[in-house]
Amino acid sequence: MVELYFRSDLDLEFPVKEVYNLAGKKVAKKTCYKCEGTGYIPHLANVDEGRCWNCNKRGYEIFRVYTKSQIQSVIKSKNKKDLEKRNAWALTSEIIAIQKMKHNHKAYLKNVAYKTQKIKAKYKSEYVGNVGERLEKSLTLDWCIKKEGDYGYYFIKQLHDEDGNIYSHMGSAIADEDYNLIPKGTTFNLKFTVKEHSEYQGTKQTKIKNPKLIKGE
Ligand SMILES: [Zn+2]
Secondary structure (H helix, E strand, O other): OOOEEEOOOOOOOOOOOOOEEEOOEEEEEEEOOOOOOOOEOHHHOOOHHHEOOOOOOOOEEEEEEEEHHHHHHHHHHHHHHHHHHHHHHHHHHHHHHHHHHHHHHHHHHHHHHHHHHHHHHHHHOOOOOOOOOEEEEEEEEEEEEEEEEOOEEEEEEEEEOOOOOEEEEEEEOOOOHHHHOOOOOOEEEEEEEEEEEEEEOOEEEEEEEEEEEEOOO
């Protein structure tokens, strides 16, 4: 007698005991997983008196059964499909990794370009005018820090002109209120006196004093 198994029994652990012939196919009874063979589901007693809808109260279901070699061919094709799936997944993740690398590389190049530009800008700056000279320039505010000193608030600013020359200014809040309220990145016309030429962290800076904002008409 050849042992027969349910298709779900891929480990070939449980050969079925009773085999029936159903329209030329070999079948066997399998205990209903829903009612565990009782035909009733106790906690659903209020619905159709708890009658199991899965096996229609029989307590078992009928499934086709297969020989060991038939099951093994099922296992083989399942393993093959699993392997294909795994390979496809591996390929996908490799593609993602490459795309990520490409992206990171782009980001890296962008960063290098940005830093290069910044360094270039840093060393591009030249001294402007002569000490004591009164100048009028179109300047852009890079940053402004508000500080508190012994005599109240004061501001430290860095500005640049269209040639990339860096200016710095330290002044009190009351000197020119409008000038001290200018937002970062704004370009405006300023009249100022050259106070000093000095280098700060490798950058030539023109220190200014007595700024006067020139308002447009
Ligand atoms: Zn059942």
